[in-house]
Amino acid sequence: MRAHEAGALHGEIGTRGPAWLRTPADVNALVPELWPRNVRRGDDGSLAVAxxxxxxxAAQFGTPVYVLDEDDLRSRCRDFRAAFPDVDVYYAGKAFLCRAVVRMIDEEGLHLDVCSGGELAVALAAGMPAERIGFHGNNKSLVELTRAVDAGVGRIIVDSFAEIDRLTELARERGVRPRVLVRVTVGVEAHTHEFIATAHEDQKFGFSLAGGAAAAAAFKILDEDVLELRGLHSHIGSQIFDASGFEVSARRVLALQAQIRDARGVELPELDLGGGFGIAYTTQDDPATPHDLAKRLRKIVDSECEAERLAVPQLSIEPGRAIVGPAMFTLYEVGTVKDVDGIRTYVSVDGGMSDNIRTALYDASYSATLASRASAAEPMLARVVGKHCESGDIVVKDEFLPADVQPGDLVAVPGTGAYCRSMASNYNHVPRPPVVAVRDGQARLIVRxxxxxxxLALDVG
Known part of the structure; x- marks a missing residue:
């Protein structure tokens, strides 16, 4: 094995000593931080959830299949509510959304953030109270805004001057006063992949703070006095572990709050600090707990409000990945095992980039385990790949699996609750997998x- 591989593997056994010391017991072990809370390896060596x-x-629902540990998801909702008792916690629906999950987060007392007309339709169809829905998006259409206004969503996060004009005209026509927040681009370089960093200046989201657009947007809304400006919004990115970015963001947004107060005599009552809190995909990841996040965010907000002589606003956060990501895993069946001249062993499964595009899109790392049995075979370095006609169709870049892995085995990949099913595609005309929720030993299909x-129903040619 090449030296750089030994130091950079992101597998289930992570950094537990040099690769040549890894044993079958290591490969069979589960790292709790990577798996839903109710996943165990049973006496027969196979995995069980709840x-x-x-x-x-696999026998009942086939593979690939996304498996949701329902109690895990619910407990993470409760963890955030307990850590942020006086904060509005908005579940970010873009991570994963279906009617069953909407009902779960509603029952657990969370709010819901949507960013398209389709997500809004799912939320309303599931019975989510409209006043607890927030509507995001950098290019909301008039149709989407009309539906949001008519439904009575609790807040709309405006993202451009064109949207402010569009929404203002709509509000005048309807004789209503929608509540809005201004999305502020704070110029923070989040330590994450460039495609999921959203607060630096050169990107499509929000109003620039440094260039003065954010202040101009707030003044425009206040001066026209048609929309109800409730506050400011900042979101610096996704899969973030370093809380310093949130601290800088809060400081800059609160300075803008003070500027608005000084210029217009209005102290905005709300502040949304966004989400993007990271999770553990591999043993290399060390995410903060909700309690730690709450402690740090509250400290900086209180300090900056005191410095700016501002009343502490009603805070909001938007965890999506941190709630649903660890609560789900994907179960695959192995189809082929191919050793390529001693360089690497490729383990091909019956899914791939159509059910998890993140490895190809973001160079994301995942772990995997042999799920249908335990093995006494020695570990081998493997790459778990999909069935698509792309060499970049990789599910797990580097992982130690038992050397006797074979066709028909089941392999499970944890941490696939966020941005896997929601970004799934029909590439190569492969149908998208189902989602199954498991609770108290019972499984129910929530997305078929x-x-x-x-x-073929969509192909009208």
């Missing part, structure tokens, strides 16, 4: 598997 074995799940009939 008491239900993965072999039964697509079929070839579904694909």
């Amino acid at each position: 008491g239900l074995g993965v072999r039964k799940l 598997r697509e079929t070839e009939e579904d694909l």
Whole structure:
């Protein structure tokens, strides 16, 4: 094995000593931080979630299948509510959304953030109270805004001057006064992939703070007095572990709050600090707990409000990935195992980039384990790949799996609750997998598997 591989592997056993010391027991072990809270390896060596074995799940629902530990998701909702008791916690629906999940987060007392007409439709169809919905997006159409206004969503996060004009005209026509927040681009370089960093100046989201656009947007809304400006919004990116970015963002946004107060005599009552809190995909990741996040964010907000002589606003946060990401894993069946001249072993599964594009898109790292049995075989360095006609169709770049992994085995990849099913595609005309929620040993289908009939139904040619 090449030296750089030994130091950079992101597998299930992570950094537990040199690769040549890893044993079958290491490879069979589960790192709790990577898996839903109710996943265990049973006496027969196979995985079970909430008491239900993965072999039964595969037999009933087929593979690939996304498996949601419902109690895990609910407990993470409660963790955030407990850590942020006086803060509005908005579940970010873009991470993963379906009617069942909307009902779960509603029952657990969370709010919901949506960023398209489709997500809003799912939220309303599931019965989410409109006043607890926030509507994001950098290019909301008039149709989307009309539906949001008519439904009575609790707040709309405005993202451009064109949207302010569009929404203002709509409000006048409807004789209503929608509540809005101004999305502020604070110029913070989040330590994450450039495609999921959203607060630096050169990107499509929000109003620039440094260039004066954010202040101009707030003044425009206040002066026209048609929309109700509730506050400011900042979101610096996604999969972030370093809280210093949130501190800088809060400081800059609160300075703008003070500027607005001094210029217009209005002290805005709300502040949304966004989300993007990281999770553990591999043992290299060390995410903060909700309690630690709350402590740091509250400290900086209180300090800056005191310095600016501002009343502490009603705070909001938007965890999506941090709630649903660790609560789900994807179960695959192995189709082929191919050793390439001793360089690497490729383990091909029956899914791939159509159900998890993040590895190809963001160079994301995942872990994996043999799920249908334990093995006494020695570990081997493997790459878990999909079935698509792309060499970049990689699910897990580097992982130690048992050397006797074979066709028909089940492999599970944890941490796939966020941005996997929601970004899934029909590349190569592969139907998208189902989502199954498991609780107390019982499984229920919450998103069914697509079929070839579904694909052909859209093909009207």
